[in-house]
Amino acid sequence: MTDVDNQINKLNEEFMNRRDFLVKEGVVIDNIPQGRSLEIVKILNLKTKTRIHIDMNLNHEEDVKDKMVIEEINIKDKKLNLLPLISQDILIKFIEEYKVIEEFKPELPKFIEDILICTNSKCITKNCTSNSNLSKFRVINKSPLLLRCVYCESKFNMTNLKLNIP
Amino acid sequence: MKRRFNNFISIENFSREEIFLILKITERMEKQIRIGINRKLLERRTLGILYENDHHSRLSFEIAMKKLGGNVVSYFSIDPVKNARIISGYCDVLAVRGEKEGTSELISEMVTKPVINAGEFHQDICKIIEILYSINKTHKTLENLNIGIFGDLKYNRFLHSLINILTLFNSKLYFISHDELQLPIEILKELNQNKIFFLESNNFESVVDKLDVLYHNGITSKEFINHNEYEKAESQFSIDENTLVGVNQNFILLSSQPNNMISKRLDNSKHSKYFMQNVCGIYVRQALLGLSLGAIKYEK
Numbered sequence: 001m002t003d004v005d006n007q008i009n010k011l012n013e014e015f016m017n018r019r020d021f022l023v024k025e026g027v028v029i030d031n032i033p034q035g036r037s038l039e040i041v042k043i044l045n046l047k048t049k050t051r052i053h054i055d056m057n058l059n060h061e062e063d064v065k066d067k068m069v070i071e072e073i074n075i076k077d078k079k080l081n082l083l084p085l086i087s088q089d090i091l092i093k094f095i096e097e098y099k100v101i102e103e104f105k106p107e108l109p110k111f112i113e114d115i116l117i118c119t120n121s122k123c124i125t126k127n128c129t130s131n132s133n134l135s136k137f138r139v140i141n142k143s144p145l146l147l148r149c150v151y152c153e154s155k156f157n158m159t160n161l162k163l164n165i166p
Numbered sequence: 167m168k169r170r171f172n173n174f175i176s177i178e179n180f181s182r183e184e185i186f187l188i189l190k191i192t193e194r195m196e197k198q199i200r201i202g203i204n205r206k207l208l209e210r211r212t213l214g215i216l217y218e219n220d221h222h223s224r225l226s227f228e229i230a231m232k233k234l235g236g237n238v239v240s241y242f243s244i245d246p247v248k249n250a251r252i253i254s255g256y257c258d259v260l261a262v263r264g265e266k267e268g269t270s271e272l273i274s275e276m277v278t279k280p281v282i283n284a285g286e287f288h289q290d291i292c293k294i295i296e297i298l299y300s301i302n303k304t305h306k307t308l309e310n311l312n313i314g315i316f317g318d319l320k321y322n323r324f325l326h327s328l329i330n331i332l333t334l335f336n337s338k339l340y341f342i343s344h345d346e347l348q349l350p351i352e353i354l355k356e357l358n359q360n361k362i363f364f365l366e367s368n369n370f371e372s373v374v375d376k377l378d379v380l381y382h383n384g385i386t387s388k389e390f391i392n393h394n395e396y397e398k399a400e401s402q403f404s405i406d407e408n409t410l411v412g413v414n415q416n417f418i419l420l421s422s423q424p425n426n427m428i429s430k431r432l433d434n435s436k437h438s439k440y441f442m443q444n445v446c447g448i449y450v451r452q453a454l455l456g457l458s459l460g461a462i463k464y465e466k
Contacts, residue, residue, distance in 0.1 A: 084312040124289060128247055134272075151268025153288055153327075155174065165207075 001029035013059060023053075023075050028093040028100075029083070032066035040068060042165040043086075043115065044079050047072070081106045081117055085158060088143050112137045112147070117162045118147050133164060172280040172458050175270050177291045177327060182334045185298065191462055192299050192453040197360065199233065199449065206460050208236035211254075215240035215284065216250060216273075221349060222423065223285050223292065226444070227261050230451035247272055254279045259458050267323075280458035283407075288323035294331055296449045297420055300345035300443040301355040301379055304418050312376050314340040316403060317383025319349045326385060339364040340373045344399045347389060370405070375412045382421040382428060403427060410437060 029040060037054045046052065051071040057064050073094065083090045083106045094102040113136050118125050125134045136150040148155050180188070198204040213231040217224050217236065228238045239257060243249050246264050254260055254277035254335040262270040263284040274281040283291050302308050313332055317325050319341055329349075332339060339357070341349055345368050355362050367373050374380070382405060392398035405419070406429035421428055432438050456462035 066383040120267065122267045124247070124264070127266045129274065138184050149268070151271045152266070153178070153323075 020069065022098075023069050023071055023095055024098060026069055026071040026095050027073065027075055027080075028095060029068040029070070030065075030091040030093065031089040032068060033087045034064045034066060037066040037068050039086060039163065039165065040083065043082055043163070044070075044075060046070065046075075055121075078109070081109055082112065083161070084142070084145070084152070085106050085112070085115070088145070107141050108142060108145075110139055112139065115164055116147070117150045117164045118152060118154070119156070119160055119162065120149065120152050120154045123149060123154070125149070125151055135164065167400060170297065172460075173274045173282070174454050174458060175274060175281065176282045176289050177294045177331055179385065185331070187297070188295060188453060188457070189299055189302055190246070192295070192449050193303075193458065195453045195462075196446075196449040196454070199452070204234060206235040207456060208234040208459060209367060211236045211259070211459055211461075212239050212257040213259050213261060213455065214253045214260045215263070216246040216253055217242055217263040217284070218244065218246055218269075219263065220262065221285065222444075223447075226261065226447050227284060227451055227455075230448045231455060233448070234452055234455065236455075247276070250276055259455060282454055282458060289327055290324055292447060292450055292454065293324070293422075294328055295454075296443055296447040297328065297381060299330070299446050299450055300420055300439055301418070303442075303446065304439060305378060305416060308335040308337075311335070311337050311378045312340065313337045314342055314373060314377040314380040315383070316370075316380065318341040318347045318385050318389050319343045320347045322383065323391065328381070329353070329357075333360060333362050336363075340377060341366045342368070342370060342373060342403075344368065344385070344403070347385065370403070370409050374409060376412070377417060378414060380417070380419050382425060384425040384427050386402050400427060405432065407431060407435070410435070413437065 029120055032040060034057060037056060039050065053069040055067045058067055073096070090106060092104055092106055093100045114133055116135055116137055118135055120126070128134050137147040138150055140146045140148050140155070145158050146155060147161065170176060172426055195204070208231065213227065215224055215227055217240065228240070231238050241249065246262060246269055250260070250273040251279065259280045259282065259464050260273065260277065260287040261282045262273050264270060264286055267286055267288045269286060270281055270283040283289060285293065298308060301311065305311060313431060315329065321327055323356055329339065341363065341364060348366055365373065385399060385403070387393060387396045390399065404427045418439045419432070419437050420443050423440060423444060453462065457464070
């Protein structure tokens with residue numbers, strides 16, 4: 001690769017990493033693990049007309065990550081706070097008038113409802129006929145993440161759980 | 167009264183002090199029943215029992231309620247959740263015995279009446295308080311006892327929650343089980359972290375002389391793939407007079423009932439307290455019923 005190529009690559013990379021500032025109003029979700037940005041779209045349950053920019057496989061300090069910009073400011077904080085289920089490192093920035101006005105790491109609420117499925121086959125949530133999406137987990141420990149089903153009281157970490165997304 | 171004291175679903179919702187309080191109330195209840203007062207404590211109240219499998223615990227709930235002057239309706243259903251709302255309209259308190267884990271928790275969210283867990287695979291609040299009460303009654307304390315637990319320690323989650331509660335009272339724990347049914351590593355790690363003394367063993371002989379209490383939960387053939395293996399384990403872990411040679415003066419044997427692995431000849435031994443434990447179960451259930459209906463106050 002020539003020097004010019006290298007420079008172009010570098011500029012490209014920089015451009016991609018700074019793309020959030022090309023959005024007038026919106027939310028940037030950074031440090032998404034590689035290939036999991038589509039799960040986030042489903043968790044946030046975004047409206048069909050919302051414009052979403054997804055950059056996949058960006059090089060970031062010898063690591064590969066995804067990044068997402070959503071052109072909607074009125075996302076409910078409640079849903080953003082579920083993102084540590086995907087990764088603990090996720091960073092959220094709010095943008096207004098091309099400037100970052102707020103930057104924070106989302107924190108899981110005490111109870112997580114509906115978004116996860118209990119994998120214990122004897123749990124009532126697996127056998128309940130009246131409400132098939134029923135689930136409720138209590139967060140015992142935030143890092144490393146440890147959850148406990150409110151109904152069957154089994155403890156889980158994220159590797160043993162499934163996300164309840166279409 | 168706080169809302170959470172109405173429902174008795176998981177023992178883990180209660181602190182050490184609250185458990186002591188419940189035991190104290192149970193003790194008072196036992197005395198009052200023996201003297202003959204409190205016969206109309208729950209008059210004109212109705213207990214609804216929803217059950218998926220029949221068990222003597224249903225009977226003990228019925229007797230507990232009737233001895234306090236209340237009425238009982240019981241309803242068998244394969245899907246208790248479906249009918250819970252209807253039954254709760256007919257009665258003042260519900261006792262739920264479900265096959266699936268978490269049935270009573272789910273029902274308590276659906277109905278406005280207080281709910282008592284009458285036994286599930288993973289959690290049985292009445293049985294645990296019954297065991298604690300029996301220990302407290304015979305030893306006059308719960309602290310610093312040597313407690314042995316026998317059963318399917320690997321898969322039986324009721325025993326896990328029993329162990330969890332016993333750690334609150336500085337007990338020394340002895341886990342006796344078949345080699346393949348020992349406690350899972352995660353629980354042993356937790357015990358280690360909390361600096362709880364425990365010892366694992368695969369026979370009674372090595373530990374029985376150190377014990378103050380032995381809880382014998384029995385094992386079933388379901389836990390073994392090979393039936394011969396089960397028969398071997400059954401004969402190895404059955405208890406008779408010879409097993410109890412050299413035990414402490416105050417040693418007591420508690421057990422889940424019915425239990426085929428305890429010899430019939432032991433029934434009249436001074437160490438066997440499992441029938442007393444069953445009778446205590448009635449007082450425990452009476453205390454819980456009284457508390458959940460607000461007929462007994464929480465104050466010491």
